[in-house]
Amino acid sequence: MRIVSNKILVMTGFLVLFSMAACKKWVDNTPQPLQVDESKVFSTEQGFRETLNGVYLQMGAETLYGKEMTMGVLSLAGRNFDVVNANTATKLHYQAATYNFTALEMTTYTAKLWNKMYATIANLNNLLDNIERRKALFTGQNYNTFKGEVLALRAYLHFDLLRMFSPIEAGAIGIPYVTAVNPGQVQSGTVGNTLDKCIADLTAAEALLSATDLTNIRMTKWGVKGLLARLYLYRSDKVKAAENALAVINSNNFALTVSSNADLFFAKESLFKLQIFANNYFAYFRSIFGAPSLIGLAATSQVAIYGTANTDYRKSFIDVNTGNALGTPILPKKFNATAANSFPMLRLSEQYYILAECANDVATGLNYLNQVRAARNLSAPLTTVNVPDAAALTTEITNEYRKEFIGEGQMFFYYKRKNTAFTALPFALPIAANPSYTFVRPE
Amino acid sequence: MNSNTIISNKKRYRKAILLMLLNVFATALFAQNVAVKGIVKDEIGEPLSGAVVMQVGTTNTTRTDKDGAFELKNVAPGATLRASYVGRNTVELILKPGEIKVKFTLKNSNLTLKEVTVNTGLYKRPVGNFTGSAKTYSGEALKTVNPRNVISALAVLDPSVRIAQNNVLGSDPNSLPNLQIRGANNLPVSLQGGSAVANPVSNGDIMSNYLSNPNQPLIILDGFETTLQTLFDMDVNLIANITVLKDAAATVAYGSKAANGVIVIETKQPVPGKLRVTYSVYANADLVDLTSYNLMNAEQLLEAQRLTGIFSDPNNQYNDLAKKQWYDYRLGQVRSGVDTYWLSQPVQTGLGLNQSLSLGGGAGPLRYSFGLNYNTAEGVMKDSGRDRYSLNYNVSYLVKNIRFSNSMAVGYTKGNNSVWGSYESYVNQFPYFRNKDANGNLIKVLEPSSSALDFIIQAPGGTFANPAYNSTLNVKDYSTILSLTNNTNVEWSLTDELKLTGSLGWSSNSPGAEAFYPADHTKFLANVIVQQPNIGSYQQLKGKNSALSGRLNASYHLSLGKSTILANLGATLQKTSSNSTTVQVYGIPNDYLGELGLANGFDYTSVKPRSSNNLTKNLSNFFSVSYNYDNRYTAEFTVNQSGSSQFGSNSKFATFYAGGLAWNIANEKWFKPNDIIQVAKLNASIGTTGNQNFSSDMASQVYTYNYLNNYRLMVGSSTLSFANPDLKWQQTLKANIGLNLGFFKGKLNANVEFFRETTDNLILPLDIAPSTGFANYQDNLGGTKNEGWEVGITAPIIRNSARNVFWTVSVNAGHFNTTITRLSPAVTAINNGFNSNLDPNNLEDTRYQTKPLPRFEVGQSMNRIWAVPSLGIDPASGKEVFVKLNGSYTFTWDARDKRPIAETTAKIKGSASSNLTYKNFILNVIFSYQYGGYMYNQTLVDRVENVNLMAGNADLRVLTERWKQPGDHSSFKSLVANGAQGFQQTNVTSRFVQKDNFLQLASLTVGYTVPSTAKWVKAAHLSAPKFMITQNDLVRFATIKTERGTSYPFARSLNFGISTNF
Structure with missing residues (x-):
């Protein structure tokens, strides 16, 4: 009997020692040094x-907002520059400027762009997943701040993907709106569905983010509002667009106060700007505007856009003083200035332009345009005399967009939204057969 | 049986004896007692000496002599005689009236403790209760085959153990073998997200061993997992035996680590008795084998170079003239008699000495042993070699029913790589270069520069440096490993049936490597001007690996009538951690400044310090039960539960099962004793085992910090690959059927086994939609099937113990074939890469297709050679004629025309051996052979057709056997005059696929044991001194002739050994 009870004792000991719960914990808790586990x-x-x-x-990578989605491919497709030499410019940039989106260089790039955007979205989704799982870890408002920021960025990236890879019509094919890290493929909804999902994320973000956080190097509540204005205008909901733009302006948190041509990004007026790592940034813009690519804006075109008078701060886009007599290319002052590596993603001036576009009458619209013009040192306001009707107002708005957002990648989206005829695009660059405002998607 | 029942049995016996005695007295009154003669034999007819024969009920006992004969006097008629022998069933026999001659046959009893057991490393089980497939080889047997390399001895003896022949590293004493048991169940590592080459690494880290060769079997040393390196450096004298576990029933207790088979090493345990000293010494000589090289001499090479157009330029008269100047210069050298035999420059006869001293003994509860080993082995390349030092002790102490034992081993190994450089650099060297100047000093730059000779262009081929020159410098290139192991065991016998064992093992090793190349080294020759302050380099690696393992086992044994039950329950915990750091510094001007700290600095732009870290935790529980009925039927069942930190977070635990049945036909009642078959045992098993040889970050989401960029001076981290939380261990279903037969009373023993291993969840990448954010992820998507058989026949032809003459002949053969049964779509992209004319990863590599590249297709073997079919050389043009996929002929090679040509895995691989003992002499011969495999003769095509005559020497056949003029029937295509490059290129073609059959004398051993009666032996107080000469790889007959060993030559070894006890 003694032996039997001994046996039972020993066996029970075994079982307790290696009970499943203890085992799992022991095996699970294996941090890998150097490799950082999530x-x-x-x-x-x-x-x-x-x-x-x-x-x-x-x-901020080269493929995304660091170069191609701002001053590179999107600026060229947005016809910001007229000096695009087929021999010296990279093939990619030339194809972009001539709307040859089915060319190998473009499809290779757009595939990379698609993958990289979604890789970034996957990082956001994994972050969001962890925010929810570790909700208890956050102090103060941080849970809301982090979650809001992540949702807002997710909408920002999806919205730009949509604007690049889908036609503008609400019924057309949208893009996969990915909200979880999962190897399963998310099907593309319609453009309307995708926009709805962006709005849902932005609305949720808006509710979470604090109105008093005025940092603009991150996505904040005001960035969300600005993006909503941009997005509603894209789906032609002028009421909601104006409502959001007005909310930004009326908050008085941001003002058109810059009074010099030192910073042509007008960084202080940014609702959201992205800092590109300086070393990379300067290499990026030199690769476009420097030798051998030498893409740029001819002096005559500069005059055509900004007028003969030199009062407009923005006319300093190319500052002849930064070049030299030996023919070293003249680098645009807009990019070459100190701290220009804080790239604006959403600007206050755009909110004024949105209001101008949504205005019910020409006078109201001109009023908004004039506020920005005045801040840019154009003291003479536009009046209904020069701009008698809605069509003329639209022309003025287009002109203001071109002046304000040169090299920022916004013009492509503007022409696309306006469904501008390809023949009506600025500058006499060739246009490929069957041009389109939609990039070729890789899947 | 427990002690209580034994005691009560004894009491019962005493009573019975008293009763019997009364009977005896009674019968003695009536009948005359007689002397009974007889013989006691085993079931195969061999006499048993020392068997006890007694008349039941009396004290009348005798023992058999050495012929098994006995004579028991004073036996009453009709008495019962009983014969017994350790390890055998006791037999009783009632004397018939008048019978005075009897015969006993004692069969093997399966249940006695003295009986042969199979050691699975986790538990031991008698052969009769074992249904799996396992083979055990004694340390002595392995030592006789190859006293210096246990692993290759194992590969010779067991047809299932295979070592991939390494034609690059040859007989490099510092390269570890690539080991497999019963073939591979994995696709090449590069497909599975591992490193590109499946070469074993010798850094002492358990995990990285498997990552570099996922087919490597699990190696268990005295119950704990160890590295291939440890086995490689182990003193053969310490090994008691090695067991190779092959099928599921034998290995499943190791669960998720068992799929590649298990090699279990048991070291010698201290034997009780008075102090015994054993000393053995082995001296060896490695002789370099250069017979496979057939290079051009100075004159022939120059002629071949001329024919290739190296010294002419038809497009530029100016260059043409200058190149002719170089030709004349080199011709002058040839004429003046320069014909350096470069092959012999860096080689030597490698001498080695292995000395082992061990002391052991013990009295009462204490047993101990102590061993020392010093083993130095020179390689055949000068200055290369491996030195090993080790020390170990083992103490055990018995208190009541608890045995404590502790063993400790300290080892230090230093492997020197040859400072002479790669052997290839000597094979390639031009024989018309002088090696030494007039004063006998080695020349650094072998040819004067063009300016020195006043020629207008550089020499064709550029500047040639003498690799031998580096031997005059203080170059350092070595690796070391210091290892420390301590195992503690507590064995507690609660009752006779129940035993508990607890073990704790700790092992730690510190690998290190230093490589110093001073500025004067020829590798910097081309960069002297460009990198002046940065020439000379020093690289240092330091690492630390440790493993901590704990084990608890309970074993239970119960006999009830004819049934026997054995059960084992165990749990193992293991934690391994490893880390290493490599630093490389630049700019060391002089060779006497060979220190890390004396360098100019780091070349941080290209070479960063590297660290690697790995931490794994594993847990494994098993329960195994075996049931035997009447020595006829055995059933075994084992279940294992394995957990590992490497598995995905959703599948941290895996369960494996295996079951086996065995039927001992010869023990059936209807199996009549006959003269033909005496032993017949059938066994079969089936079960699943796992493989966890994949990197742990595949299963967990890992973030990478970005140090190069920052976001507003803040660091950022992102995740770049998709971790699969559902990633599982790879699972292999193994089935095995075996039959053991014994014929003609033990004169012929045969063993046949058939196996099938199917793996259907190999880890492979799967391409996923890019909108998921990732290009692919790893999932269990692939499958392989491996089928084969093994046969072993042993025939002890002469067994004459009276005259001490024994002769045993044995033959074995094995076969397997692995086919792919399932692949992921991502593999198509990999196949397409292998099917393009240029390397997709390196478009500059024009020689991409000169080697057969793998192709993975469902239903095809993994080891197929894919090449473009060739009809041979067109006698009219000297060009090769290829067959396109559509059957048409062409001169143009196209990667898309590749077809599966032949199989590299041999149909049969095995060995044949003869063991002869005649009195005190031993003669042991082992041949190993292979039949039915094919090989792409890479060295032949590289030395004859893929030659670059501008840069290196080549095979003589370049000159003599290549097509020269229309009408020539040659097997080698014509030389193409290509003055600019000197390149000749042949892409992979069926023309160089050759049969890879061979027969080689793997081992020849002659030994002599000095009779202990010899005077000098007595005078020196020795006991049984033994002399042994072993020659490895003496003769080789092969259908394929390759230059074996390109960067390190092959060697034949001769060993001479003496061992003795004091």
């Missing part, structure tokens, strides 16, 4: 901030 990264608020920084760094 459980480690997301163990502190700092880690969440670092992964968000990682997202901004990904957005």
Whole structure:
């Protein structure tokens, strides 16, 4: 009997020692040194901030907002520049400027762009997943701040993907709106569905974000509002667009106060700007405007856009003083200025332009345009005498967009939204057969 | 049986004996007692000496002599005689009236403890209760085959163990073999997200071993997992035996680590008795084998170069003239008699010495052993070699029913790589270059510069440096490993049936490597001007690996009538951690400044310090039960539960099962004793085992910090690959059927086994929609099927113990074939890459298709050679004629025309051996052979057709056997005059696919044991001194002739050994 009870004792000991719960914990808890497992990264608020920084760094990549989606491909497709030499410019940029979106260089680029945008979205989704799972970890308002920021960025990236890869019609095919890290493919809805999902994310973000956070190097509540105005205008909901734009302006948190031509990005007026790592940034813009590419704006075209008078700050886009007599290319002052590596993603002036476009009468519209013009040192206001009707107002708005957003990648979206005829695009560059405002998607 | 029942049995016996005695007295009154003669034999007819024969009920006992004969006097008629022998069933026999001659046959009893057991590393089980497939080889047997390399001895003896022949590294004493048991169940590592080459690494880290060769079997040393490196550096004298576990029933207790088979090493345990000292010494000589090289001499090479157009330029008269000047210069060298035999420059006869001393003994509860080993082995390349030092002790102490034991081993190994450089650089060297100047000093730059000779262009081929020159410098290139192991065991026998074992093992090793190349080294020759302050480099690697394992086992044993039950329950916990750091510094001007700290600085732009870290935790529980009925039927069942930190977060635990049945036909009642078959045992098993040889970050989401960029001076991190939380261990279903037969009373023993291993969840990448954010992810998507058989026949032809003459002949053969059964779509992209004319990863590599590249297709074997079919050389043009996929003929090679040509895995691989003991002499011969495999003769095509005569020497056949003029029937295509490059290129073609059959004398051993009666032996207080000469790889007959060993030559080894006890 003694032996039997001994046996039972020993066996029970065995079982207790190696009970499943203990085992799983032991095996699970294996942090890998140097490689940082997500459980480690997301163990502190700092880690969440670092992964968000990682997202901004990904957005600042050459393929995305660091180069091609701003001053590169999108600016060329947006016809910001007239000097685009087929021999010296990279093939990609030339194809973009001539709307040859089915060319190999373009499809290769757009595939990379698509993959990289979605890789960034996947990072946001994994971050969001962890925010929800570790809700208890956050102090103060941080849960709301992080979650709001992530949702807002997710909408921002999806909205830009939609504007590049889908036609503008609400019934046309949209893009996959990816909200989780999952190997399964998300099907594309219609453009309308995609926009609805963007709005849903932005609305949720707006509710979470604080109105008093005025940092503009991150996506904040005011960035969300500005983006909503841009988005509603894209789906032609002028009432809601104006409502959001007005909310930004009336908040009085941002003002058109810059009074010099030192910073042509007018960074202080940004609702959301993205910092591109300086070393990379200067290499990026030199690769476009410097030798051998030498893309740029001819002096005559500069005059055509900004007028003969030199009062408009923005006319300093190309500052002849930064070049030299030996023929070294003249680099645009807009990009070459110190701190120009904080790239504007959403600007206050756009909100004025949105209001001008949504205005019910020409006078109201001109009023909004004039406020921006005055801030840009154009003291003579536009009046209904020069701009008698809605069509003339539209022309003025287009002109203001061209002046304000040169090299920022916004013009492509503007022409697309306006469904501008390809023959009506500025500058006498060739246009490929069957041009389109829609990029070729890789899947 | 427990002690209580034994005691009560004894009491019962005593009573019975008393009763019997009364009977005896009674019968003695009536009958005359007689002497009974007889013989005791085993079931195969061999006499058993020392068997006890007694008349039941009396104290009348005798023992058999060495012929198994006995004579028991004073036996009453009709008495019962009983014969017994350790490890055998006891037999009783009632004397018939008048019978005075009897015969006993004692069969093997399966249940006695002395009986042969199979050691699975986790538990031991008697052969009779074992249904799996396992083979055990004694340390002595392995030592006789190859006293210096246990692993290659194992590969010779067991047809299922295969070592991939390494034609590059040859007999490099510092390269570890690539080991597999019963073939591979994995696709090449590069497909599975691992490193590109499946070469074993010798850094002492358990995990990285498997990552570099996912087919490597699990190696268990005295119950704990160890590295291939440890086995490679182990002193053969310490090994008691090695067991190779092959099928599911034998290996499943290891669960998720068992799929590649298991090699279990058991070291010698201290034997009780008075102090015993054993000393053995082995001296060896490695002789370089250069017979496979057939290079051009100075004159022939120059002629071949001329024919290739290296010294002419038809497009530029100016260059043409200058090149002719170089030709004349080199011709002058040839004429003056320069014909350096470069092959012999860096080689030597490698001498080695292995000395082992061990002490052991013990009295009462204490047993101990202590061993020292020093093993130095020079390689055949000068200055290369491997030195090993080790020390170990083992102490055990028994208190009541608890045995404590502790063993400790300390080892230090230093592997020197040859400072002479790669052997290839000597093979390639032009024989018309002088090696030494007039004063006998080695020349650094082999040819004067064009300006020195006043020629207008550089020499064709550029500047040639003498690799031998580096031997005059203080170059350092070595690796070291210091290892420390301590195992503690507590064995607690609660009752006779129940035993508990607890073990704790700790092992740690610190690998290190240093490589110093001073500025004067020829590798910097081309960069002297450009990188002046940065020439000379020093690289240092330091690492630390440790493994901590704990084990608890309970074993239970119960006999009830004819049934026997054995059960084992166990749990193992293991934690391994490894890290290493490599630093490289630049700019060391002089060779006497060979220190890391004396360098100019880091070349941080290109070479960063590297660190690697790995941490794994594993857990494995098993329960195994075996049931035997009447020594006829055995059933075994084992279940294992494995958990590992490497698995995906949704599948941290895996369960594996295996079951087996065995039927001992010869023990059936209807199986009549006959003269033909005496032993017949059938066994079959089926079960699943796992493979976890994949990197742990495939299963967990990993973030990478970005140090190069920052977001407003803040660091950012992002995740770049998709972790699959559902990633599972790879699972292999193994089935095995075996039959053991014994014929003609043990004169012929045969063993046949058939196996099938199917793996259907190999980890492979799967391409996913890019909108998921990732290009692909790893999932269990692939499948392979591996089928084969093994046959072993042993025939002890002469067994004459009286005259001490024994002769045993044995033959074995094995076969397997692995086919792919399932692949992921992503593999198509990889196949397309292998099917393009240029390397998709390196468009500059024009020689991409000169090697057969793998192709993975469902239903095809994994080891197929894919090449373009060739009809041979067109006698009219000297060009090769290829067959396109549509059957038409062409001169143009196209990667898309590749077809599966032949199979590299041999149909049969095995060995044949003869063991002869005649009195005190031993003669042991082992041939290993292979039949039915094919090989792409890469060295032949590279040395004859893919030659670059501008840069290196080539095979003589370049000159003699290549097509020269229309009408020539040659197997080698014509030389193409290509003055600009000197390149000749042949892409992979069926013309160089050759049969890879061979027969080689793997081992020849002659030994002599000095009789202990010899005077000098007595005088020196020795006991049984033994002399042994072993020659490895002495003769080789092969259908394929390759230059074996390109960067390190092959060697034949001769060993001489003496061992003795004091």
